[in-house]
Amino acid sequence: MRLANRIELRLAWREFIGAKLLWALSASAVALGVAVIVASDVTRGAVLNAMRESPDVRTLMGGLTDQLGSNLTSLGIGISLASGFIVFNAFGMSFARRRRRFATLRTVGMTGGQVLLLTLSEAMLTGLFGVALGLAGGPWIGRLTIAALKAVTPQGMFLFEAGLPSAGALGMAGLVGLGVALASALIPAVAATQVSPLAARRPTEAAGLEHSPAWRGWVGLAGLGLILVYLWLAPPAAWLKPPWDARLAGLFGLVWFGCLGLLAPSASWLLGRAVRAPLGRVGGATGLLLADNLRRGRRRVALTVLSMAAGISLVVGVMGFTRFATESLMVPKLREAMRLGAWVVAAFDPLAGMTGYVDTESLRLDQQAITDVQQAMEGRGEVLEFGYLTVPELSFFGSSYFSFVMRAEQAATAGEWLFSFNQGNWETALQIMQRGCGVLIMPNIAARLGAVVGDPIAFTGPRGPVPCTVAGIGAAFVAASIIVAPEESGLGAGDPFALLLKPGPGQDRGVLERDLMQLAQRRPGLSIVSMEAMGRAQQDILSQVPVVLDAMAVLAVIAASLGVVNTLTTGVVERRPEFGLLRAVGATRRQILTVVTGEAALIASLGGALGLIGGAGITIIIATVYGGASWGLTEMDHWREAANALGPALTIGLVGWAATPLIGALSGLLPAQSILRRRRLVEELLAERH
Amino acid sequence: MDDVIQAKGLVKRYQIGEVEVAALRGVDFAVAPGEFVAIMGPSGSGKSTLLHLLGGLDDASEGEITLAGRRLALLKADELTLLRRRQVGFVFQFFNLLPTLTAAENVALPLLLEGARHTEYQGRIGELLALVGLADRADHRPDQLSGGEQQRVALARALVTGPAVILADEPTGNLDRRAGTEMLTLLRNASDERRQTIVIVTHDPFAASRADRVVFLKDGRLVHQLPLGGVPNRIEVLAGAMAELEL
Numbered sequence: 001m002r003l004a005n006r007i008e009l010r011l012a013w014r015e016f017i018g019a020k021l022l023w024a025l026s027a028s029a030v031a032l033g034v035a036v037i038v039a040s041d042v043t044r045g046a047v048l049n050a051m052r053e054s055p056d057v058r059t060l061m062g063g064l065t066d067q068l069g070s071n072l073t074s075l076g077i078g079i080s081l082a083s084g085f086i087v088f089n090a091f092g093m094s095f096a097r098r099r100r101r102f103a104t105l106r107t108v109g110m111t112g113g114q115v116l117l118l119t120l121s122e123a124m125l126t127g128l129f130g131v132a133l134g135l136a137g138g139p140w141i142g143r144l145t146i147a148a149l150k151a152v153t154p155q156g157m158f159l160f161e162a163g164l165p166s167a168g169a170l171g172m173a174g175l176v177g178l179g180v181a182l183a184s185a186l187i188p189a190v191a192a193t194q195v196s197p198l199a200a201r202r203p204t205e206a207a208g209l210e211h212s213p214a215w216r217g218w219v220g221l222a223g224l225g226l227i228l229v230y231l232w233l234a235p236p237a238a239w240l241k242p243p244w245d246a247r248l249a250g251l252f253g254l255v256w257f258g259c260l261g262l263l264a265p266s267a268s269w270l271l272g273r274a275v276r277a278p279l280g281r282v283g284g285a286t287g288l289l290l291a292d293n294l295r296r297g298r299r300r301v302a303l304t305v306l307s308m309a310a311g312i313s314l315v316v317g318v319m320g321f322t323r324f325a326t327e328s329l330m331v332p333k334l335r336e337a338m339r340l341g342a343w344v345v346a347a348f349d350p351l352a353g354m355t356g357y358v359d360t361e362s363l364r365l366d367q368q369a370i371t372d373v374q375q376a377m378e379g380r381g382e383v384l385e386f387g388y389l390t391v392p393e394l395s396f397f398g399s400s401y402f403s404f405v406m407r408a409e410q411a412a413t414a415g416e417w418l419f420s421f422n423q424g425n426w427e428t429a430l431q432i433m434q435r436g437c438g439v440l441i442m443p444n445i446a447a448r449l450g451a452v453v454g455d456p457i458a459f460t461g462p463r464g465p466v467p468c469t470v471a472g473i474g475a476a477f478v479a480a481s482i483i484v485a486p487e488e489s490g491l492g493a494g495d496p497f498a499l500l501l502k503p504g505p506g507q508d509r510g511v512l513e514r515d516l517m518q519l520a521q522r523r524p525g526l527s528i529v530s531m532e533a534m535g536r537a538q539q540d541i542l543s544q545v546p547v548v549l550d551a552m553a554v555l556a557v558i559a560a561s562l563g564v565v566n567t568l569t570t571g572v573v574e575r576r577p578e579f580g581l582l583r584a585v586g587a588t589r590r591q592i593l594t595v596v597t598g599e600a601a602l603i604a605s606l607g608g609a610l611g612l613i614g615g616a617g618i619t620i621i622i623a624t625v626y627g628g629a630s631w632g633l634t635e636m637d638h639w640r641e642a643a644n645a646l647g648p649a650l651t652i653g654l655v656g657w658a659a660t661p662l663i664g665a666l667s668g669l670l671p672a673q674s675i676l677r678r679r680r681l682v683e684e685l686l687a688e689r690h
Numbered sequence: 691m692d693d694v695i696q697a698k699g700l701v702k703r704y705q706i707g708e709v710e711v712a713a714l715r716g717v718d719f720a721v722a723p724g725e726f727v728a729i730m731g732p733s734g735s736g737k738s739t740l741l742h743l744l745g746g747l748d749d750a751s752e753g754e755i756t757l758a759g760r761r762l763a764l765l766k767a768d769e770l771t772l773l774r775r776r777q778v779g780f781v782f783q784f785f786n787l788l789p790t791l792t793a794a795e796n797v798a799l800p801l802l803l804e805g806a807r808h809t810e811y812q813g814r815i816g817e818l819l820a821l822v823g824l825a826d827r828a829d830h831r832p833d834q835l836s837g838g839e840q841q842r843v844a845l846a847r848a849l850v851t852g853p854a855v856i857l858a859d860e861p862t863g864n865l866d867r868r869a870g871t872e873m874l875t876l877l878r879n880a881s882d883e884r885r886q887t888i889v890i891v892t893h894d895p896f897a898a899s900r901a902d903r904v905v906f907l908k909d910g911r912l913v914h915q916l917p918l919g920g921v922p923n924r925i926e927v928l929a930g931a932m933a934e935l936e937l
C-alpha cells in the first residue's frame with residue numbers, strides 16, 4: 001500500500017490541520033528550542049567570522065566562543081526539554097478528548113499499531129512544523145543575541161560579522177526538535193492504543209474535582225527536604241573528585257526535579273483548596289470556579305505548572321550557575337592576580353577587546369619589544385613570558401581552550417596566583433620539568449586523562465604527538481593548563497604572546513608605571529596595561545554573561561506560556577458546556593474571562609514558585625555537589641558560595657515569579673476569547689450532546 | 691395583564707456549510723404571567739430553537755421577542771446577560787450543574803454571579819433545597835447525586851432569583867418516571883403558588899399534560915395550540931391532537 005494512501009496518515013494530517021491552534025502552539029514550543037540551538041551556532045559563527053583575517057586569534061577565540069556556543073546550545077536543549085512537557089501535555093489532552101473517536105476506530109477494526117502510527121504521525125507533523133519554524137527563526141534569534149551582547153559588553157569587546165548556521169547545527173537542532181516531539185508524544189500515543197472499543201459508547205465528560213494522592217506530595221516534599229538537609233550537613237563537594245562531582249551533581253539535579261514533579265499535583269490541589277474560600281469571598285462564583293479549576297484535570301494542570309516551573313528554573317538556574325561559575329570558580333584566581341600590582345604587555349590592547357587584535361597578523365611580541373621591556377624592568381621586578389597554545393587534551397573548556405606555554409623557572413617563581421597545587425609541589429614539578437616536558441593541569445583534566453602527578457601523558461602539539469609528564473595538579477589562573485617544554489619539542493619556540501611584569505618588593509610602583517607608560521608611548525603597537533584594569537575588564541565581561549544567558553532563558557518562559565495557552569485552550573474546549581451554562585444563568589463575558597485568565601494566572605504563579613525552588617536547587621546543588629573540585633579549589637565554603645550565587649539568582653527569579661501571574665493571565669486571554677467569540681450560547685450548551 | 695413573553699414573526703436560519711436551514715419560519719407566540727406552557731413537536735420541528743430564542747440564548751434571524759417587558763433585540767450583551775440572570779431560570783436535559791460546585795453552590799450560582807454575600811442567601815438556598823427535597827444534600831457535589839436529584843438542584847437554581855420565567859428544555863427527558871413526576875410537580879407548583887411563568891419543551895405527552903396549554907410546532911411553524919385547562923383526560927386529548935397533526 002502506498003504510504004500516502006494509508007488511512008492513519010490521512011487521519012493524522014486532517015487532525016493536524018483541523019486543530020491548528022493546538023498543534024501550532026506545540027510546534028511553536030518545539031521551534032523555540034530548535035531556534036536557540038541554531039542561534040547559538042550563528043552567534044559563535046559570527047564571532048569567528050570576525051576573526052577571519054587572523055588565524056592565530058581565530059584559534060585562540062575558538063575556545064572562548066565554544067564556551068559561549070555550548071552554553072547557548074545547552075540552553076536550547078533545556079528549552080527543548082521544557083517544550084517536551086508542553087508537547088506531552090498537548091498530546092495527552094488531545095488524545096484523552098478524542099477517546100471516543102479512537103474507540104470508534106478500534107470498533108471498526110483499526111489495530112493498536114495503526115492507532116500508534118496515527119498518533120505518532122501527528123507528533124511527527126508537529127515536530128516537523130516546529131523544526132521548520134525553529135530553523136527559520138534561529139538565525140533571527142542569533143542576531144538578537146548578538147545585538148544583546150553588543151549592548152551589554154563594552155564597545156569593541158566582541159566583534160561580529162554575519163554568521164550562518166552550520167549544517168551540523170541545523171541537523172542537530174532538527175534531530176533534537178523531532179526527537180522531543182516524538183518522545184513526548186510516545187506515552188500518550190501508547191495510552192491511545194489501550195482505549196477499549198466500548199469507550200465509544202460512553203459520553204466524554206469534563207473532569208470534576210480530583211483528589212491528588214497526598215503521598216506523592218509528601219514524598220516529593222520529604223525528598224526536597226532530605227536533599228537540603230544532607231547537602232547542608234555534608235556537602236559532597238568536600239570529598240567528591242572529578243568526574244564524579246559533575247555526574248553526582250547531575251544525578252542530584254534529576255532527583256531534585258523528580259521531587260518537584262511529585263510535588264506539583266499536590267501543590268496545585270492544595271493551592272486550589274486554600275484559595276477557594278478567599279477567592280469566593282472576593283469574586284463570588286468567579287473566584288470559586290477559578291480556584292476549583294486547579295483541582296480538575298490533575299495531569300493537565302500539573303504538567304502546565306511544571307512547564308512554567310521549568311522555564312523559571314532555567315532563568316534562576318542559569319543565573320545561579322553562571323554566577324557561581326564566574327564569582328566562585330573563575331574570579332578567585334583573577335583577584336589574586338589583580339593584587340600583584342603587575343602589568344601585562346602585549347602586541348595588542350587587551351582592554352580594547354577583540355578590536356585590539358582583530359587585524360593583527362600575529363599576536364607575538366617581537367624580540368626588540370621584549371628586550372626594551374626587560375631593560376625598563378631591570379632590577380625592579382620580574383618579567384614573565386607567556387605563550388599560548390591550543391591543545392585539545394589539555395583544554396579545560398571543550399577541546400579548543402588555550403594553554404599557557406612558559407619556562408619552568410618563571411612558572412615556579414610566579415606565585416600562587418598562577419598555579420596552586422592540590423597534588424605535587426614546585427620541588428617535584430621542577431624535577432619533572434628539568435627532565436623534559438611537564439604540564440600543570442586542573443583536576444578535571446587529570447581525571448579526563450586518568451593521570452596523577454608523575455604519570456606520562458601524550459598530547460597533540462603543532463608538530464605531532466608530544467610525550468610529557470604530569471608535573472602538578474591544582475588550580476590554575478583562568479583555568480589554563482601550563483605547559484613547560486624544552487625548546488626541541490617545538491612547543492616553546494618563538495616569541496611570547498604576552499609578558500607579565502611583576503614589581504619587586506619595595507619598588508615604587510608609581511615610578512615604574514610612569515617608565516613603562518613612556519616605553520609604551522615610544523613603541524606604537526606595544527600595549528602595557530595594569531593587571532588590575534585587565535582583571536576588572538574581565539570581571540565586567542563575566543558579570544554580563546549571566547545576563548545574556550538569562551535573556552535567552554526567558555525564551556523558556558515564553559515556551560512555558562505557550563504551554564499555558566495550549567492547556568487552557570484544551571481545558572476550555574472540554575468545558576464548553578460549563579461555560580455555556582454559566583452564560584445561560586447570567587455570567588457576563590468579563591466573568592468568564594476572569595475565570596479563565598484567573599485560572600491561568602494561578603497555574604503560572606504556582607509554576608513560578610516551583611521554578612524558584614527548582615532554580616534555587618540547581619544553584620545549591622552546583623555549589624555543594626559540584627563545588628570547586630574540578631577547578632582545584634579545595635578550600636571552598638560551599639554554602640557561602642551557594643548563598644552568594646543564590647542572591648542574584650533569586651532576585652531575578654522573584655522578578656520572574658512576580659511576572660508569572662501576568663504572563664499566565666495574558667496566556668489565558670487567547671483561550672478565553674476563543675470561548676467568548678462564540679456568539680451562540682446554544683453551541684456551548686449543546687456541545688455535550690454532539 | 692401584559693404577556694410576559696411575546697414573540698412575533700420569529701424566523702431562525704442556520705448556515706450549515708453552504709446550506710441554509712430554516713429552523714423557525716415565522717412563529718407568533720405569547721405566554722401570560724403564571725402560565726405553564728408546553729411546546730411539543732417532532733425532532734427538528736424547531737421547539738428547542740424557539741426556547742433558546744425566548745431565553746436570549748440565541749439571536750433571531752427575523753422577528754422580535756419581548757421578555758418581561760424588554761425587547762431582547764435592543765439589549766446589549768451585558769444587559770441581556772443580566773436579564774437572563776434575574777428574570778429567567780433555565781433547566782436543561784443534559785449538563786445542568788457545574789461539577790466542581792456543591793449542590794448549594796450550584797443553586798446559589800446566579801446570586802454568586804450577582805456578587806451576593808453568603809449570609810444574604812444562605813437561608814434562601816436552604817429553603818429551596820428543602821422545597822426540592824434535598825435539604826440534606828446541600829454539600830454534595832453533582833457526581834454524588836442521582837440524575838433526578840441533579841435535575842431538582844437545577845430547578846432550585848432556576849428558582850433562586852425568583853425569575854418571572856422558567857424555561858425548561860426536556861426537563862424530564864433524562865429521568866425515570868418517578869423522578870420526572872416529581873420534577874413536573876415542582877414546576878407546576880412554581881406556576882400555581884408563585885405565579886411564575888413556565889415554558890417547557892418536551893416529547894412526552896405525560897409531561898405536557900401538566901401544562902395549561904400545549905403549543906405544537908412542525909417544520910418550524912406553530913401549527914396548533916391546545917388549552918388544557920379543565921380538560922379531564924389530558925393525555926388522551928393530547929394523543930388525539932398529535933395523531934391528527936401527524937406528529
